[in-house]
Amino acid sequence: MNSKLEITTIFESGNGKNIKKIGENHFYLETEGESSSYAGYFCFKVINSGEKDVRLKVDIKLDPEIKFTVDDKISFLRSQPPIWISNKKRWWKITEYKKADFTLYLDFKVPAKKTLFVSNMVPLFYTDFTNWLQNKFLKKDKGKLYKIGESFEGKDIFLISFGDIFSNKRILIISGLHGTEFPGIWASKGIIEFLLSDSQEAEKIKKNFAVDIIPYGNPDGTVAGKQKTNAEGIDLHREANPEKEPVAVEVKAFWKWIKEHPPFLYINLHGWTACEKGKEPFEGAIRPDISIYKKWNNEEKVLECDRALIKNANPISRYEKIVELGISYGEEPDSLLALLPKKYGTIAYSYEPNMRTGPYGCMKKGIKVLKALVSPFL
Numbered sequence: 001m002n003s004k005l006e007i008t009t010i011f012e013s014g015n016g017k018n019i020k021k022i023g024e025n026h027f028y029l030e031t032e033g034e035s036s037s038y039a040g041y042f043c044f045k046v047i048n049s050g051e052k053d054v055r056l057k058v059d060i061k062l063d064p065e066i067k068f069t070v071d072d073k074i075s076f077l078r079s080q081p082p083i084w085i086s087n088k089k090r091w092w093k094i095t096e097y098k099k100a101d102f103t104l105y106l107d108f109k110v111p112a113k114k115t116l117f118v119s120n121m122v123p124l125f126y127t128d129f130t131n132w133l134q135n136k137f138l139k140k141d142k143g144k145l146y147k148i149g150e151s152f153e154g155k156d157i158f159l160i161s162f163g164d165i166f167s168n169k170r171i172l173i174i175s176g177l178h179g180t181e182f183p184g185i186w187a188s189k190g191i192i193e194f195l196l197s198d199s200q201e202a203e204k205i206k207k208n209f210a211v212d213i214i215p216y217g218n219p220d221g222t223v224a225g226k227q228k229t230n231a232e233g234i235d236l237h238r239e240a241n242p243e244k245e246p247v248a249v250e251v252k253a254f255w256k257w258i259k260e261h262p263p264f265l266y267i268n269l270h271g272w273t274a275c276e277k278g279k280e281p282f283e284g285a286i287r288p289d290i291s292i293y294k295k296w297n298n299e300e301k302v303l304e305c306d307r308a309l310i311k312n313a314n315p316i317s318r319y320e321k322i323v324e325l326g327i328s329y330g331e332e333p334d335s336l337l338a339l340l341p342k343k344y345g346t347i348a349y350s351y352e353p354n355m356r357t358g359p360y361g362c363m364k365k366g367i368k369v370l371k372a373l374v375s376p377f378l
C-alpha cells in the first residue's frame with residue numbers, strides 16, 4: 001500500500017522551496033536564503049495521513065542560488081547543530097544526521113496519522129505568541145501591551161512595557177529584527193515571563209526602571225520565514241537610520257516610540273544555531289566602541305556592564321580579531337545599536353543566544369543577559 005506523505009512549507013514561518021519526491025518516502029527541498037550568512041533556516045511540515053508509521057528521508061540543500069565561499073563550506077561541515085522536530089506540543093532533537101556539500105540528510109520516523117514540524121530553529125509562531133500575550137495582559141495588571149505600529153503588510157508591532165510608564169530610566173529590548181532568529185524571540189519571552197513573575201529580582205527591576213520589549217521587530221519577515229529582511233527587502237537591523245532612505249515603516253514605528261521614551265540601556269537580541277570557528281555554542285555579544293561613550297561620561301558603566309555580561313552570560317565572540325573577554329566591538333553605523341548611543345548615550349548591546357541550547361535555554365539566557373546588564377544600575 002502506498003504511504004500518504006506530504007511535505008509543505010506553506011504555513012507561518014515555513015521555509016523551503018523546490019520540494020520534490022525523489023524516492024519511496026524520500027524527499028528533497030532547498031532552503032530559501034537571502035545571502036550566504038542568511039541561508040540556513042528551514043522549517044517544513046510533514047503530514048502522514050496513512051495508517052502506518054513511516055521512515056522518512058529528507059535531503060535539505062542550502063539555497064543553490066546563493067554564492068557560498070570555501071570558508072562557508074568549512075563552517076557548514078564543522079557545525080552539527082541539532083535539528084528540531086515538533087508535534088506542536090513539544091520539540092525534540094535529532095542530533096545524528098549526515099551532511100555534505102551544503103546538504104543535510106535527515107532520516108526520521110513519522111508516526112501514522114501525525115503531522116510533524118521540522119526545523120533547525122524552534123519557531124515561536126507570531127500568531128501563537130501574540131495570542132498568548134493578549135491573553136496574559138488582559139488578565140494581569142503587571143505590564144501593558146501596546147501596538148506601536150504596523151508592518152509593511154499590516155501586522156501589528158507589539159511592545160510590552162513593565163514598570164512606570166513615565167519613568168526616564170528606560171530599558172528597550174528588541175528581538176526578531178532578523179525575522180527567523182527565534183533564539184532572540186524566545187529570550188524576549190523568557191524576559192516577559194520573568195517580569196510577569198512574583199520574583200523579588202523582577203520586582204526590583206520594575207521598581208527602578210521601565211522595561212519596553214518588542215519581541216517581533218519584523219513581523220512580516222518572521223511570518224514569511226525570512227531570515228534577514230522585511231517584506232520590502234529592507235534589513236531592519238542594519239537600515240534603521242530614520243534620516244537615510246529607504247525608511248521602513250517598522251523603523252518609523254520604533255523611532256516614534258524611542259523619541260518619546262528614549263532608553264538608557266538597549267538590548268538587541270538576535271539568534272544563531274550553528275557554531276563558528278570551532279567554538280560552541282557560539283553566542284556573540286557586540287557593543288559599540290567605547291569611544292562613543294566619552295562625551296556622555298558613562299564609559300565606566302559600560303565597562304561594568306561588560307564585566308557583568310561576561311560573568312553571567314558567557315558570550316563567545318565570533319570575530320577573533322577584535323575579541324576581548326568574549327565581547328566584540330563595533331557595529332553597523334545605521335543600526336539602532338550605533339544610533340542610540342550617538343543620540344542619547346544609550347548603553348547598547350547585541351546578544352545572540354544559540355538554539356543549540358534549546359528554546360528554554362534561550363529563554364533563560366535572555367533573563368541572564370537582562371539581569372547582568374541592569375546590575376551596575378541597581
Ligand SMILES: [Zn+2]
Pocket residue numbers: 178181237270271
Ligand atoms: Zn541577526
